[in-house]
Amino acid sequence: QVQLVQSGPEVKKPGASVKISCMTSGYIFTDYAIHWVRQAPGQGLEWMGWINLDNGKTRFSQNFQGRATLTRDTSASTVYMDLRSLRSDDTAVYYCARRTGYYYDFWGQGTLVTVSS
């Protein structure tokens, strides 16, 4: 069965970086793009960006361009999201999601990133 399993919670200081993993299984890794969505406490869903797992190309929301990086390890069927220069308002649950057609059919369980001095 399809699964997206994310790495555990992180606590970071302002200005630091965080790297979250999203390990996929149950399907051909390169057949589907992976998108990242975050949710600040008590807030809605915010689309961050996506990676084409076939060629590694990425695209980001303007809010994250220059500060976020998406990479993949095809041998491990894993996607990584790196966010730099963390601020307190980056405190959020970060989700990876598989896009199929025009929607997300599977989501990771979410990774809580807390940014606090």
Next chain:
Amino acid sequence: SYEVTQAPSVSVSPGQTASVTCSGDKLDKKYTSWYQQRPGQSPTVVIYQNNKRPSGIPERFSASKSGNTATLTISGTQAVDEADYYCQAWDDSDGVFGPGTTVTVL
């Protein structure tokens, strides 16, 4: 950047019909999906491609679109349907989420 809007909350009595709307410029030309999110859980799709229901989603969930407004309808609402609902559209390859609507079953 592209935006879609939703009302912040909707209240409904058990067994009644809840309607959640989503509006955006040229939304009639874009595929719309709807996601349900219960507290502490990841979102799950309840409607995709405007009006298709994934397997496992109860028939009481349906959706339609008129002009630039999409509507998610929950018929015979049950207590288990109390959740946040997000519409989602595509701006080229970028995902765009609405701000979410909290459906409260009173």
